[in-house]
Amino acid sequence: MARRENSEINAGSMADIAFLLLIFFLVTTTMDVDSGIARKLPEKSPIDNPDVIVKQKNVFDITVNRNNQILIEGEQYVKVTDIKRLAMDFIDNGGGVGNSIGDKPGEPCDYCNGAKDPLSSDHPSKAIISLQSDRGTTYGMYVSIQNEIEAAYNELRNKLALKLYGRSYDAILSDYKDNATESLKVKIDNLKDKYPQIISEPEPIK
Amino acid sequence: MSKFKKKKKGLPAISTASLPDIVFMLLFFFMVSTTMRETDLLIKKPALPTASEVKKLEQKSLVSTIYVGKSKDARISGDKIQVNDKIIDVKDVPSFIFSERALRKEEEVKYMTTSIKADKEANVGTILDIKEQLRDINALKISFSTTKGNDLKGNY
Numbered sequence: 001m002a003r004r005e006n007s008e009i010n011a012g013s014m015a016d017i018a019f020l021l022l023i024f025f026l027v028t029t030t031m032d033v034d035s036g037i038a039r040k041l042p043e044k045s046p047i048d049n050p051d052v053i054v055k056q057k058n059v060f061d062i063t064v065n066r067n068n069q070i071l072i073e074g075e076q077y078v079k080v081t082d083i084k085r086l087a088m089d090f091i092d093n094g095g096g097v098g099n100s101i102g103d104k105p106g107e108p109c110d111y112c113n114g115a116k117d118p119l120s121s122d123h124p125s126k127a128i129i130s131l132q133s134d135r136g137t138t139y140g141m142y143v144s145i146q147n148e149i150e151a152a153y154n155e156l157r158n159k160l161a162l163k164l165y166g167r168s169y170d171a172i173l174s175d176y177k178d179n180a181t182e183s184l185k186v187k188i189d190n191l192k193d194k195y196p197q198i199i200s201e202p203e204p205i206k
Numbered sequence: 207m208s209k210f211k212k213k214k215k216g217l218p219a220i221s222t223a224s225l226p227d228i229v230f231m232l233l234f235f236f237m238v239s240t241t242m243r244e245t246d247l248l249i250k251k252p253a254l255p256t257a258s259e260v261k262k263l264e265q266k267s268l269v270s271t272i273y274v275g276k277s278k279d280a281r282i283s284g285d286k287i288q289v290n291d292k293i294i295d296v297k298d299v300p301s302f303i304f305s306e307r308a309l310r311k312e313e314e315v316k317y318m319t320t321s322i323k324a325d326k327e328a329n330v331g332t333i334l335d336i337k338e339q340l341r342d343i344n345a346l347k348i349s350f351s352t353t354k355g356n357d358l359k360g361n362y
Contacts, residue, residue, distance in 0.1 A: 011226065018229035025233065029240035034263040034271075034321055036349040041341045068362050080358065135331030139274075140361035142330045143255040143350055147358065150259040204334050 037146050039199075058121050060090045060129045062145060065205070066136030070145070080144045087129060087152035089114060091195065096122030111160055111194060124156075128198045134205045149199060157191045164190075241266065248293055249275040249286045252325035255361045257352040268317050270306040271351075272299065274324035274332055285325075285332040296332070299339040323351040326361055 062083065063071040072078050072086060094112030097105070109123045121127035129149055133142055157169040165172065169191055176184040252275040263269055273288040286293050289302045307315050320340055324333055340348060 011223075014226035015222065015229055018226050018233055022229055022233045022236065025236045025240065028243055029236065030243045031240045034266070034269065034349075034351060035260040035354060036263065036321060036351040037257055037259060038261045038319075038347070038349045041337060041346040041348060043344070043346065044341055080362070133330045133334070135329060135334070137330040138326060138362060139324045139328040139330055139333055140255040140326030142333065143257055143326070143352060144358050144361045146350065147257040147259050147352075150257075154259055201334070204331055 037143065037150055039146070054126075054128060055122075057095075057119055058126045058128055059200075060087060060121070060127065061132065062130065063132045064134065064137050064141060064145060066134040068138060068141040080141070080148060083145060083148040084152045084155070087149055088156060090121050090129075091124050091127045091152065092156055093117055093120040093127075094123060095120055096126075098123035098125045111163070113159070124195045128200055130200045130202060132202050132205065137204075149197075153195055153197050156195045160194055161187070161191055245271075245273075245288075245291055247273065247288065248278070248291070249273060249288050250278050250325070251275070252323050253327070254323060254351055254353050255326040256355040256358055257350075258354070258356050258358070260352055260354045261349070263319060263321060263349055265317070268310065268314060269319050269321050269349075270303065271321045271323055272302075272336060274322065274328050274336070276325060276327070285328045287332070287336070296335045296339060299336055300343045303340065303343055303345045317347075318345065319347040319349055320345055321349045321351050 061071075061073050063074070065071070070078050070080065070083070072083070078086065091114075092112045093114035093116065094109030095114075095116050095118045097108050100106045106123065112124065114120070131145060131149070154169065161167060161169040161172055165187055167175075169188075172184060172187055172191075176188060252273060271289070274285050275288075277284075277286050287296060287299070288294070289299075294302065303320065307318065310318060322333065322336065337348065340346070
């Protein structure tokens with residue numbers, strides 16, 4: 001029997017094979033990107049750690065109860081959407097001097113745009129946000145408040161970044177992601193240093 | 207005459223020669239843009255809260271996920287915690303993190319993140335318990351998994 005030359009491989013079933021693979025991948029994979037609010041937990045303090053004394057005026061108290069009602073500074077009943085503005089006013093107040101570094105005495109905040117109210121926070125580096133929640137608070141509410149606090153810090157950093165570098169903090173962060181240079185890192189660290197996130201979460205109300 | 211006679215022909219069959227190419231293209235698209243599904247949920251799929259200030263989780267391989275939500279059985283109340291393919295107690299969270307750490311290289315451990323995927327109806331008490339456990343074993347990087355959006359009304 002004469003063998004035919006260049007007999008072609010039958011590719012008719014190629015499509016079927018590819019479809020089979022395609023369906024396999026469609027079933028076993030998901031498309032969701034994982035994103036969320038990033039938080040760093042405080043390290044566990046040693047038992048014999050002395051208590052740190054903080055002035056009441058440097059603490060911004062947010063209390064949320066099991067009915068998802070929010071109380072600010074123990075006196076003001078607010079909505080979630082108000083937290084961002086109130087927190088920004090509090091952090092950016094700059095009514096006193098900052099933490100002393102080594103022997104150098106603390107300096108007043110020269111980049112704050114706040115009201116300089118002596119009854120509110122002294123300096124962004126001293127301003128603590130305390131979020132006291134109830135065990136029965138819903139997680140959605142908790143995340144919303146965390147989100148508002150994050151938004152307050154981000155907006156303050158954005159404003160300062162625009163003033164110092166002519167670009168917003170978000171833009172600098174995305175630049176850094178594309179092209180990690182030392183100068184960008186210095187900028188980011190500086191901004192984070194100017195407005196450090198100090199969030200305290202006391203034990204929940206039982 | 208027959209020279210000019212029009213040949214009568216039916217519709218020519220659509221060529222399927224490029225079909226494999228098209229399907230392969232789709233296949234590659236899905237292979238690149240999706241990730242493997244790791245766990246089957248034993249609890250009710252958590253309805254994640256919405257947040258506007260979200261960060262994308264980098265390096266999926268260093269993320270360990272904890273699910274919190276209601277049981278599928280409506281008669282069982284309370285929040286259930288699921289890791290990998292089993293429902294666990296809060297006290298077992300550290301051993302889960304240790305087993306996750308054992309799978310990674312030692313120098314990668316400090317970059318590991320714990321992603322908490324919790325239902326927006328879950329109790330904060332459960333979440334804070336998990337956080338306390340994570341703090342005990344120095345797994346300090348966490349992420350509250352959310353969907354991105356500007357409308358936070360649905361959260362509460």
